[in-house]
Amino acid sequence: MQELINAVSLGCIYMLFAMGMSLVWGTLDVLNFAHGSIFMFSAFSGFYLMQETGNSLPLAALLLVGVVVGALMSVLAYQLVLRPILRRAKDKDSAERQILIGGIGLAGIPVAIVQIQTLSNPFSFRAGSFEVASYDFLGARISNIQIVIWVVGVLLGTAVVLWLRRSRSGLALRSIGVDSEVASLMGIDQGRLGVAAMAVAGGMAGLSGALLCVSFGALTAESGDVLLLKAFAIIILGGVGSMLGTIIGAFFLAGAETLLIANTSGTWVDAVSFGLLFLVLLVRPQGILGRQEVRRT
Amino acid sequence: MSAWYDAHLILVQATFISFLVALSIQFPMRMGVFSFAGVANYALGAYTAAIVVVRSDEIVSPVVSVGAGVLVAVVVSLILALIVRRLRGLYLAMATISVSLIVQVIAFNGGELTGGASGMFGVISDLTIGSVIVVCVVAAGILTWTERGTLGRRIDAVRDDPELAVSMGINVNRYRLVAFVGSGVFGSLAGGLEVLLRSTISPVNVGFSLVVTALTIIIVGGYRSWVGAAIGAVIVTWLPFYLQAMERYQQVIYGLFVVVAAIFVPGGLLGIADQARRRLVRRQLEHEDQEAAAEQDAGGAAVVDAVGASRKEEAR
Amino acid sequence: MTQHTVPPTVAEPASALVLDARDVAIHFGGVKAVDGVTMEIAEGKIFGLLGPNGSGKSTILAGITRLVPLKSGSLTFDGRPYDDVPTFKLARWGMARTFQTVRLLGDLTVEQNILLGADVGRSSGVSRRAAATERKECVADVIDRTGLAKFVKWTPSELSYGVQRRVEIARAIVMQPRLLLLDEPVAGMTKSEKLEIAALLSDLRAQGLTQLLVEHDVQMMVDTCDHLYAMNFGKLIGEGVPADVVKTPAVQEAYMGKGWRADA
Numbered sequence: 001m002q003e004l005i006n007a008v009s010l011g012c013i014y015m016l017f018a019m020g021m022s023l024v025w026g027t028l029d030v031l032n033f034a035h036g037s038i039f040m041f042s043a044f045s046g047f048y049l050m051q052e053t054g055n056s057l058p059l060a061a062l063l064l065v066g067v068v069v070g071a072l073m074s075v076l077a078y079q080l081v082l083r084p085i086l087r088r089a090k091d092k093d094s095a096e097r098q099i100l101i102g103g104i105g106l107a108g109i110p111v112a113i114v115q116i117q118t119l120s121n122p123f124s125f126r127a128g129s130f131e132v133a134s135y136d137f138l139g140a141r142i143s144n145i146q147i148v149i150w151v152v153g154v155l156l157g158t159a160v161v162l163w164l165r166r167s168r169s170g171l172a173l174r175s176i177g178v179d180s181e182v183a184s185l186m187g188i189d190q191g192r193l194g195v196a197a198m199a200v201a202g203g204m205a206g207l208s209g210a211l212l213c214v215s216f217g218a219l220t221a222e223s224g225d226v227l228l229l230k231a232f233a234i235i236i237l238g239g240v241g242s243m244l245g246t247i248i249g250a251f252f253l254a255g256a257e258t259l260l261i262a263n264t265s266g267t268w269v270d271a272v273s274f275g276l277l278f279l280v281l282l283v284r285p286q287g288i289l290g291r292q293e294v295r296r297t
Numbered sequence: 298m299s300a301w302y303d304a305h306l307i308l309v310q311a312t313f314i315s316f317l318v319a320l321s322i323q324f325p326m327r328m329g330v331f332s333f334a335g336v337a338n339y340a341l342g343a344y345t346a347a348i349v350v351v352r353s354d355e356i357v358s359p360v361v362s363v364g365a366g367v368l369v370a371v372v373v374s375l376i377l378a379l380i381v382r383r384l385r386g387l388y389l390a391m392a393t394i395s396v397s398l399i400v401q402v403i404a405f406n407g408g409e410l411t412g413g414a415s416g417m418f419g420v421i422s423d424l425t426i427g428s429v430i431v432v433c434v435v436a437a438g439i440l441t442w443t444e445r446g447t448l449g450r451r452i453d454a455v456r457d458d459p460e461l462a463v464s465m466g467i468n469v470n471r472y473r474l475v476a477f478v479g480s481g482v483f484g485s486l487a488g489g490l491e492v493l494l495r496s497t498i499s500p501v502n503v504g505f506s507l508v509v510t511a512l513t514i515i516i517v518g519g520y521r522s523w524v525g526a527a528i529g530a531v532i533v534t535w536l537p538f539y540l541q542a543m544e545r546y547q548q549v550i551y552g553l554f555v556v557v558a559a560i561f562v563p564g565g566l567l568g569i570a571d572q573a574r575r576r577l578v579r580r581q582l583e584h585e586d587q588e589a590a591a592e593q594d595a596g597g598a599a600v601v602d603a604v605g606a607s608r609k610e611e612a613r
Numbered sequence: 614m615t616q617h618t619v620p621p622t623v624a625e626p627a628s629a630l631v632l633d634a635r636d637v638a639i640h641f642g643g644v645k646a647v648d649g650v651t652m653e654i655a656e657g658k659i660f661g662l663l664g665p666n667g668s669g670k671s672t673i674l675a676g677i678t679r680l681v682p683l684k685s686g687s688l689t690f691d692g693r694p695y696d697d698v699p700t701f702k703l704a705r706w707g708m709a710r711t712f713q714t715v716r717l718l719g720d721l722t723v724e725q726n727i728l729l730g731a732d733v734g735r736s737s738g739v740s741r742r743a744a745a746t747e748r749k750e751c752v753a754d755v756i757d758r759t760g761l762a763k764f765v766k767w768t769p770s771e772l773s774y775g776v777q778r779r780v781e782i783a784r785a786i787v788m789q790p791r792l793l794l795l796d797e798p799v800a801g802m803t804k805s806e807k808l809e810i811a812a813l814l815s816d817l818r819a820q821g822l823t824q825l826l827v828e829h830d831v832q833m834m835v836d837t838c839d840h841l842y843a844m845n846f847g848k849l850i851g852e853g854v855p856a857d858v859v860k861t862p863a864v865q866e867a868y869m870g871k872g873w874r875a876d877a
Contacts, residue, residue: 105555112548
């Protein structure tokens with residue numbers, strides 16, 4: 001039971017992170033490699049602010065800082081780096097490659113800054129500004145922070161799915177993912193929608209960063225890189241462009257990892273996602289819910 | 298010279314090793330295989346060489362210890378190539394990054410064999426920088442051969458248009474296999490030689506930052522020739538040394554380099570040089586073209602003149 | 614099956630068919646792009662394949678060159694079945710092609726692009742040096758015949774579209790193929806450029822090169838081809854002497870739309 005609670009909490013965080021990444025990948029054709037360092041840097045910003053203000057930030061403020069910093073970084077990355085690359089690339093293959101290379105370079109910058117600032121030590125939101133309380137829940141312990149994570153996860157997860165399925169802007173965004181040329185012919189402003197999607201994705205990454213930092217106690221500068229690959233595994237598992245697949249993938253991975261931690265020393269935990277990623281790529285490259293691409297000549 | 302050399306030995310070593318690391322990613326890239334397995338190969342080469350040296354009672358020749366690393370890396374590369382043969386582009390890149398990180402996790406969890414988180418120490422050998430330079434020169438020689446003539450053209454075709462390449466009778470799958478094996482050789486050579494020079498290795502050395510460094514070298518120098526990797530290796534190794542202020546922010550500046558290059562100069566410094574050369578050739582061709590046209594005009598004019606002259610004569 | 618894939622033997626094929634595509638079907642998911650097409654390409658002639666956009670012309674070329682797998686049917690080249698032979702081997706057997714879009718390597722010069730075709734290793738039993746000399750002569754000859762001598766040092770992006778397409782054809786010809794497949798070689802060309810290409814193809818036929826020409830231009834097909842296939846919706850709708858085929862109601866309706874008359 002305790003494992004289940006932990007797995008769901010972890011799954012919610014993975015979901016928030018991976019959904020944003022899946023959103024921009026599925027619609028804008030951008031695999032934002034900096035998504036992981038945005039996640040990490042947003043949490044670090046909260047930590048930094050906390051130090052400057054003498055530990056007087058409430059939880060809500062930390063989460064807000066995470067969202068704002070994440071959204072801002074994501075939009076900047078899109079406008080200053082990813083979009084110019086997309087615009088200048090000569091074909092789709094080289095665009096894909098340049099986007100990945102540019103993203104890796106971009107990802108390195110916040111990581112290096114935080115490494116310098118923390119001397120490569122883990123950083124954490126010091127206790128005191130918010131209280132961690134635990135409650136009995138069906139024979140297991142659940143903390144107030146885990147409850148926050150569950151609530152935020154369910155609300156945001158549903159909101160994003162509804163936004164994409166129901167709202168005009170969500171539909172427009174999805175149409176870009178299907179065929180960007182036709183979408184622009186139909187008068188869809190890709191620039192503004194792209195910025196909106198990147199802001200949502202970055203905000204969710206920042207939020208998940210702050211939440212993970214609170215619930216796990218600490219993050220390091222490199223946490224984002226590992227999470228990025230986990231999210232990639234999640235998205236591949238679920239199928240690129242499928243939000244439902246991403247959600248299932250997130251909880252699946254969280255469950256597998258939690259089981260491993262519960263039964264072993266836990267040092268192999270990162271190998272789970274990489275192994276999983278490998279397996280899915282080999283067996284079913286289009287993912288569980290993905291569609292096979294139809295080729296036309 | 299000698300004093301300078303002694304003072305800068307570490308940097309000289311680092312330049313050649315970085316060159317090899319960069320080749321382990323650049324070589325497959327030239328064949329259109331976007332793989333980061335080079336970093337995994339570096340780790341395999343380094344750890345295998347270190348284990349061979351530390352575990353044996355006698356002094357092991359570098360040829361044996363580094364050779365063992367190369368062998369392991371090549372075998373792993375071949376297996377990897379078979380497993381990921383259906384993957385392309387982005388998917389291949391991400392899968393190979395995860396392979397590199399799995400190798401890092403294994404190094405962390407290797408217990409006594411790999412020394413866990415603190416890594417391995419006391420990897421002593423009589424390897425000299427001279428041998429490293431010889432390895433690099435041989436590598437450059439082989440790569441020069443692959444960049445010219447028939448083979449060079451075929452590799453260009455395999456990278457830029459695989460479908461065209463097979464229609465031209467090129468066995469693209471075999472080239473892709475060679476790409477993986479080459480990455481295994483270069484990466485494990487870099488790792489093996491480095492661990493013998495520095496005598497230590499730990500999981501921190503084989504992580505994601507190595508991917509970024511290797512990528513920076515290739516992107517700054519240019520991905521289409523080993524010359525680009527050489528230029529990039531020199532710049533990335535020596536620039537932080539000459540700009541002391543940079544040392545602390547080295548990784549930040551690498552990141553910026555990569556970003557700027559990815560947006561504005563995808564071909565790297567070598568690409569810029571190539572473009573300039575093309576422009577020169579083009580100007581020359583256009584010039585020749587104009588001259589030829591002018592000659593034709595002149596010829597035409599002469600005919601007109603002649604006709605005119607004959608008419609005049611007729612008029613008389 | 615596999616014993617048939619043994620490389621060239623001396624045995625001449627019983628029929629003079631260079632390519633025999635029998636009941637070829639190619640499906641993408643549920644889409645029947647090609648549905649039971651039979652084509653018999655005889656030696657030394659120009660065959661034409663006519664059909665509107667999306668009729669399956671390019672797909673059948675991809676099937677013939679083994680770039681996409683067949684759903685059913687069989688393929689025979691020079692008497693040798695090749696249903697499980699990879700594309701690159703076919704090129705070495707002597708099957709050359711051009712693509713619907715210009716597929717030149719942008720970083721290479723015109724000369725280097727053409728040399729790429731000459732590099733195809735076709736074992737002819739001569740010494741390496743002799744082969745190299747022969748190759749050089751062949752390249753020079755093809756460059757001359759396609760009128761590209763002036764452009765050898767240029768890169769594709771510096772050339773006009775018509776010239777780019779000529780380079781493509783030159784690259785296929787230097788492979789010294791047994792069968793040349795041309796996927797819309799004159800699309801987007803001016804009238805005079807088209808005539809030049811048509812003359813080049815006829816010239817090649819005179820030298821015995823078998824060709825399969827996929828095109829839109831009805832006039833050119835009638836003028837150039839010896840035998841015409843017409844396709845629509847993945848099926849053959851006509852076959853025979855080009856001038857007759859384009860006059861059949863099925864072809865006129867499918868290809869030109871109702872109300873068009875070939876004899877108008």
